[in-house]
Amino acid sequence: MHHIHITHSGSLCFPLIQILESQLKIKQQQVDELETQAVQLEAIQPEKSEVVQAKKVVVQERFAKMLEPLQQRRSQLERAKCIQQFLRDIEDEKMWIEEKMPQAESTDYGNSLMGVQVK
Secondary structure, eight states: OOOOOOOOOTTOOOHHHHHHHHHHHHHHHHHHHHHHHHHHHHHHOGGGHHHHHHHHHHHHHHHHHHHHHHHHHHHHHHHHHHHHHHHHHHHHHHHHHHHHHHHHHOOOOOSSHHHHHHO
């Protein structure tokens, strides 16, 4: 049986995905409850075991079909988030380099350590 693994990252803001995951988590609980009821029904009416098993498989397959696209979308969004973070980090580094480059290129060595550090 597929179970939803939801990771909550503070900086991850995908409200629609989070809502869908919450709804699917509830559905997961309902599917789990149906499985428990199926076991109980099989114990009470063993002659209906095949029918119960078949219906249980159908429910599990339907749930898996709902879950798969959501997991794929979350994966895509996570990759996009990593790329965006990387690009932001590059911009931060470029700004730092631009800020420090005049000091690094300076030929004014000063007369003392204190004089150089002040500039």
